[in-house]
Amino acid sequence: MGRSAQICCGLVPHLQLALRPDLYGQPVVVTAWREAVVCASPEAEEAGVRPGISQRQAQQLCPDAELLEPDPAGAALLAERVAAALYDLAPVVEVRVEGVAWIDLEGVAQRTLALREMRRRLREACGADPRLGLARGPFAARAAAARARPGRLLEVSEAASFLASLPVAELRLEPWQERRLELLGLRTMAEVARIGPRQLESQLGREGRTAALRARGEEPDRLAAWVPPRTSSARRQFEPPLEEREALLFVGRALCDELALEFGLRGAGAKQVRVRLDREEREATVRHALSSGAELFGLVGSWLRSWQPAEPVGRMEVELPLLEPAGRRQLRLWVRGDGSTEEVKAALERLQDRHGSGIALHPEAALAGSPIPAQRFRWDPVGEPAEATPPPLRKAPEPATTGATLSRNLGDFDCSPRLARVATLNRTDAVRHADDAHGVKAARRAKSS
């Protein structure tokens, strides 16, 4: 693989068509009523259907075609998902709804692995094997991908020679610009490349200059890098409004899974979670970003189980106002089931959020030999920094001489006479104090009676 080849292009069906993978292999036309065709499947294109023609023309050309209503929101969402999936492989990614995805492999250590993974992810997202092209720039990479077989990669090392024989239609100019080139007798890229950029600019405007540079393989285009969004949300409308908690939980789980699929693909996690049921809402900020559907539903589900909406719910929305990179896991780097450690931490934090930090405690030995149970261990709330243990005033006595035995039988042990005398005095004082206290209580009791 040459060092210069760093842009990989993947071609998949138009994302409007990819929304219905069950119709692959059939003639399909995406168009609104009495409007222009947005896209058509290869089977419909064989019959002459092209984007831009009217719906009636498309029906005349291909009467068997299934007509689909355009779903721009769905296609945009799918494009976001594809971009998120590819963003994991390379930092610069561009995805277009017409079914083109580019990634910039500059700086990627394992290019072959990245290309293989790109093919797999595009196949998973769109349900069809992508055609891949690898070249120095996006234009040549796309041209190469268009000539690759499905599921295969075509690499171009010399862009100029590869492009030379291609028709000018590959430059994707406006129809009037293509007609002008036709009039000028320029039918292949090589012929366009021989014309200087300035000369072509004078004929076609700014696009002419770009077209000349593209035909020469100089790649004037740069990828418009996709930027992952910082927020995300999913919602459902209910008609009629929901009254059953079970149904709310079902929808909540689906929304959480939907969001998790989206931010899980790009390695993000939810730092803040907000749930809205009509006008009521709950919100929480978690310490560790929630990075899976189970974690997210653990929090959302606990709210929904205890929520008492004032009226039947007509709209439910799960919003993640703040996303941040989640801790990524590298296989075989973790041991002893550490894969779930973060989820356990998150679960404990959720419990602490709901019931106070004292619900989850971590015991740490303090004065294990102390006769007072409360002194033996220090209980630190999980997640909070442990308090520094003050140095003991004196060393804890050995277990054999601790506990109740110490105060009871100190005189019997082999200890210094001074210590034994002090202990005896203390014991005498304690007895006297108890007698005094008893006397005071008895006097009070007699007085009250």
Add this chain to the structure above:
Amino acid sequence: MSESRHVRLSQAVDVIHLRFGEHALAAVDRLPATESWACGVGAVDRLTGIGGLPRGRISVLGGRGSCGKWSLGLAMLARATHEFDATIAIDPGLSFDPWALLEFGPDLRALTVVRPLDPEAAGEAAVSLARAGVGFLLLSLPGRAGASAEPWLPLLAAAAERSGTLVVALVEETPRPLAHASSLSLAVERLTWKIERGELVGLRARVTCVKNKLSLPGRVAEIEVNYPLGAALFPEAGVGEVQQSWAARRKSAVV
């Protein structure tokens, strides 16, 4: 089966998978075998018939007060702290004292004690932690908490099965919902006190497997529990590793 029926069936299966997860419905040949975890008490491991406590299931240690079930549970908990990354003791009765656990040499860094304020919070904690994939969950259910556990026990069983969490419940009397949800129930019964030189030094107990979904129930074993107080003891044969390890630690026992 006609094609339309097959399609409808697969749609129903898809709905179940979507709603309850892949584990909710699986073909028999795809069911994974239940893994066991050797708890370190040889006699108890043999009772289960699968070489240890079942992972991803609820096991119950039941018995009247001072029968040895807590000591058995603590021995398992201490061993679990060395083998699992996250070990949780849920203690709604505030009866858990790690000082008693020290006898078994636990790794306290891996232990977290959850002290819920009410039985409902205990259930919520158990379910969410099992769902998160805690390795070992010791669940102490005093009478009040055990009686009100019916709503969340099925959730706990499902969560444990999905994540592989090993749940051990300690109860005085096994409530019906827990008896239903558990895969393994061991009844612990005190036989005699052990008194030496006029001092109480331990007890002998009988452990009976009263329910076992994974193997034959009805097996019986006798164990000896040696308290850390008192003079040195000599464990008898067949007591199991608990006895041996306790006896070995007796020399450094705290009063």
